[in-house]
Amino acid sequence: MRYAETGFNLEIDLSRGNIERVATDPRDTELYLGGLGTNAKILWDRVPPDIDAFSPENLLIFGTGLLCGTAATGCNRTIVTTISPQTKLMAFSMMGGYWAPELKYAGYDKVILRGKSPDLVYLWINNDKVEIRDASHLQGKGAIETAELIKKELKQPKAQVSAIGLAGENRVFYASIEQGRSSASRGGIGAVMGDKGVKAIAVRGTQDINVARPAEYMELCYEVLDYIKWREDNPIPGVIPILAILGSPQEMAIHNEQWHTENFSWGNARLRRKGFWTEEVSDEWLETMNKARTRLISCYNCPVACGASISMPGLPTYMMKCFTKLTYTMAAMSNLDFGLTIAQRATEYGVDGYSTPQVMAFALELLENGILTHKDFPEMPEDNEGRFFYLLDKIVNREGIGDILANGTHWAAKEIGNGADAYAHNNIKKHEQLPLKLSMLNPIYFLMYCTGEKMNITQIEGQFPQAPFPKKEHREKFVKDWFQVPDDKFKQYFLDWELRGENSNPYYPTPEIACDIVDWQERMHYIDDALGMCAGLSSFHLKPPYHIHNIPKFLSAGAGFDMDEDKLSQAAKRYRTLVRAINIRRGLRRKDEKPPEDHWKKRFPELEKELLDTYYNYKGWNEEGIPTEASLHELGLDFVGQDLIQRGILTAGEDTLSKEASEVKETN
Amino acid sequence: MSDAKQKKIVKTIKIDVDKCHGCRACEMICSAFHAEPKYSSNNPARARIRVIRDPLRDVYVPVYAGEYTVAECAGRDKYTIEGKEYDECAFCRASCPSREEFKEPDSGLPLKCDMCEGEEEPLCVKWCTVDALVVEEREEEVEEQVEQEDLEVGLESLADKYGMDKILDAVARLSKKDEV
Numbered sequence: 001m002r003y004a005e006t007g008f009n010l011e012i013d014l015s016r017g018n019i020e021r022v023a024t025d026p027r028d029t030e031l032y033l034g035g036l037g038t039n040a041k042i043l044w045d046r047v048p049p050d051i052d053a054f055s056p057e058n059l060l061i062f063g064t065g066l067l068c069g070t071a072a073t074g075c076n077r078t079i080v081t082t083i084s085p086q087t088k089l090m091a092f093s094m095m096g097g098y099w100a101p102e103l104k105y106a107g108y109d110k111v112i113l114r115g116k117s118p119d120l121v122y123l124w125i126n127n128d129k130v131e132i133r134d135a136s137h138l139q140g141k142g143a144i145e146t147a148e149l150i151k152k153e154l155k156q157p158k159a160q161v162s163a164i165g166l167a168g169e170n171r172v173f174y175a176s177i178e179q180g181r182s183s184a185s186r187g188g189i190g191a192v193m194g195d196k197g198v199k200a201i202a203v204r205g206t207q208d209i210n211v212a213r214p215a216e217y218m219e220l221c222y223e224v225l226d227y228i229k230w231r232e233d234n235p236i237p238g239v240i241p242i243l244a245i246l247g248s249p250q251e252m253a254i255h256n257e258q259w260h261t262e263n264f265s266w267g268n269a270r271l272r273r274k275g276f277w278t279e280e281v282s283d284e285w286l287e288t289m290n291k292a293r294t295r296l297i298s299c300y301n302c303p304v305a306c307g308a309s310i311s312m313p314g315l316p317t318y319m320m321k322c323f324t325k326l327t328y329t330m331a332a333m334s335n336l337d338f339g340l341t342i343a344q345r346a347t348e349y350g351v352d353g354y355s356t357p358q359v360m361a362f363a364l365e366l367l368e369n370g371i372l373t374h375k376d377f378p379e380m381p382e383d384n385e386g387r388f389f390y391l392l393d394k395i396v397n398r399e400g401i402g403d404i405l406a407n408g409t410h411w412a413a414k415e416i417g418n419g420a421d422a423y424a425h426n427n428i429k430k431h432e433q434l435p436l437k438l439s440m441l442n443p444i445y446f447l448m449y450c451t452g453e454k455m456n457i458t459q460i461e462g463q464f465p466q467a468p469f470p471k472k473e474h475r476e477k478f479v480k481d482w483f484q485v486p487d488d489k490f491k492q493y494f495l496d497w498e499l500r501g502e503n504s505n506p507y508y509p510t511p512e513i514a515c516d517i518v519d520w521q522e523r524m525h526y527i528d529d530a531l532g533m534c535a536g537l538s539s540f541h542l543k544p545p546y547h548i549h550n551i552p553k554f555l556s557a558g559a560g561f562d563m564d565e566d567k568l569s570q571a572a573k574r575y576r577t578l579v580r581a582i583n584i585r586r587g588l589r590r591k592d593e594k595p596p597e598d599h600w601k602k603r604f605p606e607l608e609k610e611l612l613d614t615y616y617n618y619k620g621w622n623e624e625g626i627p628t629e630a631s632l633h634e635l636g637l638d639f640v641g642q643d644l645i646q647r648g649i650l651t652a653g654e655d656t657l658s659k660e661a662s663e664v665k666e667t668n
Numbered sequence: 669m670s671d672a673k674q675k676k677i678v679k680t681i682k683i684d685v686d687k688c689h690g691c692r693a694c695e696m697i698c699s700a701f702h703a704e705p706k707y708s709s710n711n712p713a714r715a716r717i718r719v720i721r722d723p724l725r726d727v728y729v730p731v732y733a734g735e736y737t738v739a740e741c742a743g744r745d746k747y748t749i750e751g752k753e754y755d756e757c758a759f760c761r762a763s764c765p766s767r768e769e770f771k772e773p774d775s776g777l778p779l780k781c782d783m784c785e786g787e788e789e790p791l792c793v794k795w796c797t798v799d800a801l802v803v804e805e806r807e808e809e810v811e812e813q814v815e816q817e818d819l820e821v822g823l824e825s826l827a828d829k830y831g832m833d834k835i836l837d838a839v840a841r842l843s844k845k846d847e848v
Contacts, residue, residue: 070710071700073693098692105711148724157722157755180723206713206773214707218700229797294726298691303797305689309723317724 002026003212003560004066005034010108010130012123014196015056015115019130024109030561030571031636033530034066034109036092037575039081042112043090044578044640049585053085053188054171054195060113062103062162062201065532067558069104069209071221073228073545074537076100076300078162078179079529084187086173086408087430087455089583091187095162096248096299096534097179099203102160106205117197120169122150125203126159135199140166142348143178144318150202163200164190165350167396171195172406174355174432178347181297181307181319185352186456187431188408212560220554227545228303228537236542238474239465246544248536251325252308253296255286260326265437267331267361268409268426270598272437281335288336299534306536312337315344324353331357332388342388349396354456355408355432360391362409362423363401371418376401408432426596429588431455433596441506441600442467443514446608447615448521449595451625453579462540463521464490468497468504484547486520486565493517506604511614519618520548526572527551574635577620577627581640584649590616590625626650673809679783680804681732681793687800688728690721694792694801701784701791713773716781717792720758727754730792730801733770734761736778741766 011020024038032038039061051057061081068075078100084091103111106127122135138146147161160179167175168190175190176183184190211217228246235244240259242249258277265272292312296305297319307321320343328346329339346356364387366372374380378400380390394402404412409424409432426433428449434457444464445457452460463484469475472495479491493513498504509517524539524547531551533539538546546554548565555563580588593612616623620631629650632641644650695712702716703709712718716733741764744756763770763778770779784790793801827835 071696071707101712105713144724206711208703208709208711208714210709211707214700214703214705218707225795225797232797295728296689297723298689300691301693301696302691303689303693305691305798309726317726319723 001210003210004070004558005029005109006104006107006209008108009110009112010125011112011114012130012132013115014113014117014121014132014198017117017132019132021108021128021130029066029559032575032578033527033555033571035063035068035077035079035532036081036526036529036579037571038530039063039079039092039110040090040575040578040582042110043081043083044582047083049587051083052088053083053192056116057114058083058192060189060192060196060198062099062111062113064100064103064109065528066530067554068100068532070211070558071218071301072531072533072554072558073221073224074299074302074304074534075532076302077529077532077534078103078184079532080177080184080189082187082189082192083586084173084189084431085171085191086188086411089429089586089588090453090579091189091192092454092529092579093177093184093186093189094529095177095179095182095184096302097160097182098300099160099162099179099182099201100532101300102203102205104205104209105207106203107207111201113193113196113198116195120197120199122146122163122200122202123198124150124154124159125201125205126156127205127207138199139169141199142166143168143176143350144180144316144348146200147178147180147202150200154202156202156204159202159204161200161202163350164193164198165348165396167191167349167351167406168194169199170396170398170406172351172396172398173408173411174352174359176350176352178350181299182321183347183350185354186454186459188352190350211558213557217554217557220550220557223550224537224545225303231543231545236478238469238478239542243466243542246537246541247304247306248534248540249322250304250306251322252293252306252320255289256282257285257326260323261330263436264326264330265435266327266357267333267435268358268365268423269361269435270425270437273330285336288340292340302534302537304536310340310344312341312344315341316348318344318347320347322353327353327357328388331361332384334385334388338385338388342385342392345389346392349392351392351396354434356392356395357388358426358432358435359395359405359409359412360388362412363391363405365423366416366420369423371416371420371423372401425598428452428595429455429592433457437598437601439601441602441604441608443506443509443511443607443611444517444521446506446595446600447514447518447611449599450593450612451518451615451619452522453583454525458540459535460518460522460525462535463524463542463544464517465494465542468494468499470499482543483549484543486548490517490520506602506607511607511611512618514611515615515618518615522576523569523572524548526576527568530572530575531555570635574637577632577635577637578640580621580625581627581632581637581644584626585644585647588625590623593625629653673811675807675809678806678808680806681783681790682802682804683730684800684802685728685730687798688719688730689798689800690719690723690728692719692721693795694730695719697791697795698784701787711773714779716770716779718769720755722755725752727752727758728800729754729758731759731769732761732781733763733779735780736763738765740764 063079081092120135124131143163143165146163162179171191173188176185294309297307298305311317410430413420413424528539552563552568629641695715698715699711720729746756747754793803
């Protein structure tokens with residue numbers, strides 16, 4: 001018997017209309033766990049580097065986390081993996097909600113889509129019965145609207161639906177996949193779904209998910225649940241509100257937005273709006289939120305309600321979470337009322353709440369600076385709010401300038417030319433980033449921005465405080481009950497980290513220490529992404545309920561294979577390296593691994609080089625960021641090593657660069 | 669038979685639909701507790717509690733499995749509370765032919781909440797950390813006599829309708845059935 005997982009994937013060939021239920025190899029589960037790990041293995045095996053995002057041979061994989069559907073609190077994530085049209089690298093965006101557990105109960109760990117459907121279709125997975133159904137009547141419908149219509153026509157109110165809106169249908173490079181309460185938004189995976197001609201996947205499941213050692217597993221689940229309750233009553237002092245409590249993060253519940261509104265360079269700006277958060281703004285936003293928010297809502301089997309249902313007057317209800325609350329509002333320099341109103345349309349269209357407002361602000365900057373002209377924006381309203389609505393419609397419909405903007409700031413700037421490049425200033429690996437512009441280089445964040453392959457800082461940071469605590473006694477108090485650290489040395493790192501003086505940014509943490517810290521933070525995220533754990537209860541947070549010491553026990557008792565901290569870390573390193581290898585094979589090199597030029601004002605080229613060199617070495621990668629043959633061997637990834645050697649990316653028996661690969665290749 | 673008053677413990681689960689976040693941890697833990705062996709599997713479709721959930725209409729109704737019924741109701745109720753319309757049968761506890769709730773997914777056998785016998789409190793309550801589900805226990809005094817009276821009132825009405833002979837025949841037939 002298979003435990004925690006079902007042992008079956010659903011393989012759907014959309015070109016031929018073929019559906020197969022395929023048994024998976026349990027040895028892959030031990031090596032790559034599940035979710036992101038096994039998704040990466042499939043992508044490596046089946047999508048060679050010459051296949052682009054919109055090729056029929058590209059795969060779109062909906063993978064559930066290994067522990068989804070079990071009693072583990074907050075373990076409900078779907079990891080969607082494909083090739084991104086925007087970055088041309090591997091995309092692995094994720095969503096919470098209810099879809100992953102439902103798919104497990106239907107009897108599958110993953111849905112793997114290949115080919116392209118000639119007509120718009122949706123998939124209906126009802127336990128053993130799987131159908132490809134006509135979706136021509138859903139063409140152009142909103143993502144939330146689509147889910148409702150499908151549940152109604154199937155007479156299945158309990159079905160869980162993942163759907164795309166018009167943005168996905170029109171292959172907007174930052175189109176999302178929406179699932180009511182949640183969305184998988186980064187990397188343009190909604191565009192791939194639209195390209196495959198799939199409007200939605202509806203799932204209903206009524207079968208069992210088994211765990212190997214039930215009593216032991218439940219005890220672990222209770223420990224976590226009790227700790228969550230304890231943390232609710234004991235927020236962490238001295239950090240900003242969203243970091244003090246658990247959640248992913250709790251933007252719907254927390255009202256005080258001084259920190260975020262004033263410390264981010266919203267839209268496409270380079271400056272922060274100090275003094276924005278006045279009492280007047282605070283009162284107005286509170287009133288708007290109280291009127292709009294009908295209820296705080298959770299994902300499957302999680303008591304932390306990070307989302308909310310939002311009802312704006314005269315508009316259909318939708319559900320919101322996290323930063324979409326702020327991104328449109330702040331980019332348009334408007335108020336929350338506007339932000340919640342445009343987010344309704346954006347959610348139905350199915351677009352990423354990070355990239356979209358940034359692209360729109362970028363377009364308006366180009367207009368202000370004469371790179372684009374009023375002719376490019378026929379009949380555009382005068383006011384900011386009106387312009388944002390106008391641009392959203394143009395982008396999603398790919399009309400006029402919207403067709404160019406729909407590819408994101410990197411590609412739009414290239415196409416527009418005429419100096420537009422300078423305005424696409426906030427990208428890493430061609431993908432729009434959180435709009436932060438800071439002063440002093442932070443060595444930990446430098447490494448995370450450079451080497452992150454999830455393309456989003458929030459998906460790699462966590463565990464370790466974002467900044468030093470000014471007072472020693474506060475640091476001492478913080479480390480006292482910090483049992484989540486993999487090793488006590490991390491406590492010392494934090495104790496020694498000071499706001500000013502010798503032990504402060506950028507020279508402390510030292511490159512060696514920064515490597516330890518970054519590796520720990522990244523590892524915990526990769527573990528979550530394989531198990532389907534929400535980062536809001538785990539890797540994103542300081543002192544979370546799930547950590548390196550209890551997760552191996554969950555795996556042993558839940559999935560039934562022997563696991564300990566070392567073995568778990570090794571497994572995470574294995575598929576993390578596989579993700580890197582996929583991207584290396586697609587052209588990713590050291591030159592791509594850099595934060596936006598203007599991310600920090602104070603930069604230190606020599607130190608930055610040392611940081612990256614040290615980190616690459618720490619990870620077992622050569623100076624180009626390519627995993628070496630020896631490190632691949634150590635991880636049992638000899639087949640990757642052989643492939644990279646065959647392609648001339650690595651040279652056999654040499655742990656440095658091959659000659660061919662050292663020639664700088666332009667990938668764009 | 670004595671008229672002495674008897675004491676019994678009445679357990680009530682208080683359901684506050686305003687506090688429900690719709691996470692369905694109650695369904696999850698219920699299915700795990702009632703799995704064989706205990707906690708060996710999860711499957712909300714086997715749960716004896718269901719959250720009737722329709723987020724876009726802000727409908728969240730945790731409802732418990734009650735008695736099995738062979739026939740569906742002739743007329744059904746639809747409630748509107750504070751402008752929110754609830755599906756027909758939303759508040760009904762019955763395992764009944766008109767809907768899929770509260771039936772074992774494989775066998776179709778009816779499910780019924782047993783308040784997690786043997787546990788200090790029903791586990792759905794324990795897992796509902798937002799207190800949408802809270803258990804309350806109270807002692808009630810009941811007179812045994814009452815039941816007898818109820819029975820006699822019922823029988824009398826049946827006798828009025830069908831005649832005493834038919835009732836006696838039916839009782840005889842039923843008791844024979846029990847012997848077999």
